[in-house]
Amino acid sequence: MVRVLICEVHMDELTPRQDKILDLIVRNYVATAVPVSSERVLQDLGMNISSATVRNDMAVLEDKGYITHPHTSAGRLPTTKGYRYFVQRLMGQVDLPLAERLMIQHQFHQVEGDQEQWLRLAAVMLARSLPSAALVIPPKSAQCHLKQLQLVSIHDTVVLLVIVLQEGTLKQAIITVGEPLSQDVLTTTSNKLNARFSGLSREAIEAKLDGLGPLEQLVTEMTLRIMRSIDDQVGEEVYHSGLAHILAQPEFEDVDVARPVVEALEQGSVLSMSLSRFVEKDTVSVIIGAEDLGESMRVCSLVLSRYGIPGQMLGILGVIGPTRMPYWRALPSVRYMSSIVSSLLQEMYG
8 A cells, every 4th residue: 555645635637648648758757857849748748749739738747746846847747736647647556576575575685583684784775776765663561571581601700691682682791790700690590680671661571570689689670770761762773775866966066955855864863753643554655745844855755664574663764856866666675675574573573
């Protein structure tokens, strides 16, 4: 399912030929960034009609607000409304080619089975696929939950604490104990704490601290400290890639136009809160002309999807670029990346 966020309430109906002409103008302009002439439309249309007929249809499209023309050119280019009509009514369902899906699967199988590595890779691969800028907001729940912990003897009184959260985060910390402890003792302690605390939030663990021995108490205090820091950082981090791709687009040659986009990608907490209200589960959301994210973002489009484990943890991933975006590549790329990352997280943490 595709959810196109639109400001215009009414979309004027077009004839099949006008649909085809608008489709050609969108695809040509996205590919070249050059306004499309009526001669080019006639050439690509492949219909036995006159150039005057094409010009008349283009005039209708302009009157209805689907295309416009810069003062310095006789060619036409899509408006925000035109892009929205294209995505909603003309583009249709597009799937990512099998070869690309297999390549993505291969890339994920090459990296270590760790959430952070997966999310960074997802951002890089999305950015390369268009090319454009890509963002991945890590999955979060209201509070993190402990999946398991492990204690590993490093040297005498130095112990490594490894914490895995149900949300997919892995954290490590060094603990200094009062006396040398064998690995058997550490393993027994790990098993006891896992049996007591696995699946619980920080607040739930804090309610079950009675009866802990000195080592168990030390390990639990460090675990709670780490979980508290993660809970306090919810929504602040965003993995992004492809800034060079977006800055190379002619729409962003002006530094005053490019700066807000770069700042939006870098300000993770602001972006996370802004996007979460637009993106629904089981839906690819398309924001064309993202003025709702700020006036400076009106030249941008975003294609976004939620991913993760329903009921436990959800994040957002997608691409951001100019409204002159190849939506027929962006939507299937985002949709497939969402599904594969969700599957990986489900297999490891579900």
